[in-house]
Amino acid sequence: MRVFATSDEAQFALTQLSKVQFYFVEKLEKLSTGTSFKSVEWLRDNGSHGGGKRFEASTNTIFNRASVNVSQVQYEDRPDKAFLSATALSTIIHPQHPLAPSIHIHVSWTELKNGKQFWRLMADLNPAVEDTNDNVLFNDMLKKVSGEWFDSGIEQGDQYFYIPALNKHRGVSHFYLEGFTGNEQTPKAFSIDFATEVIDCYIALLEEKFSRLAPPSDSELQQQLDYHTLYFYQVLTLDKGTTAGLLIHNQNDVGTLGSLPAYINRDLLASWIALSDEAQQPLVQALVDLLPKQKSVHVTPEIKANIALAIRQHYATLK
Known part of the structure; x- marks a missing residue:
């Protein structure tokens, strides 16, 4: 049995990100008729400090690898820890067909015992064979959903996913906001909406791809x-x-x-x-x-x- 964080903000993050998790899994199952995702639960310290649940698809004709994880870890009973809680949705989808791009999404809420609280937002499109139209659509979606934080997210993403040894980036579109708190006008569900918009865009890309893919x-x-x-x-x-x-x-x-x-x-x-x-x-x-x-x-x-x-x-x- 998992012991969850008690703050209202952490509970909100867990409830909403779990809804996003089920939403994405449902979309993926519908897209890949016949593919089911199995639930796997893991525990931190036998559940006393939380844990998580992921839905994963075994290797099949549609997915090379697919995992959608939501976790919450908390150390409310550990005065020696500066970290209070972290709640995260983290997912990676690698389709089998090389012309269907992979996606990585990470949205998390972190609370520290010094009072600091913030979101981390990541979304990156990872095609093995690049499609310029996909890149444009994905970046347009990011610009729309992130608004005034688009330039900062792209700048941080380009830095994070750069591989100096190979002088290459992982992926073609990278978005990363670290320590995001927004401002007075930022909706409470901004990060949840961000994850949902990324998922909807990605599903639309796959639907279009799967409708015309040759071997x-x-x-x-x-x-x-x-x-x-x-x-x-x-x-x-x-x-x-x-x-x-x-x-x-x-x-x-x-x-x-x-x-x-x-x-x-x-x-x-x-x-x-x-x-x-x-x-x-x-x-x-x-x-x-x-x-x-x-x-x-x-x-x-x-x-x-x-x-x-x-x-x-x-x-x-x-x-």
């Missing part, structure tokens, strides 16, 4: 495998949220790594060892070493568990 070519499948490898690399070497989640606790490793694509190119990943920052080279080498020696590798739950261990070992050596 993928070998070239398109290779582009997807290589792009998913870049996604894998960025998440495990640069994504602060993923790294922090793994270092803070080991009670939800598979869920924390739910954003990883199902298949990656081991040879391509190995070629990036020498390009990586010197401090990160041992980590990238360790990731390559734990993968089977074949070009296309299936990222199984067992491999995810080993990845989590490798990341903890790497950062332990840096202390």
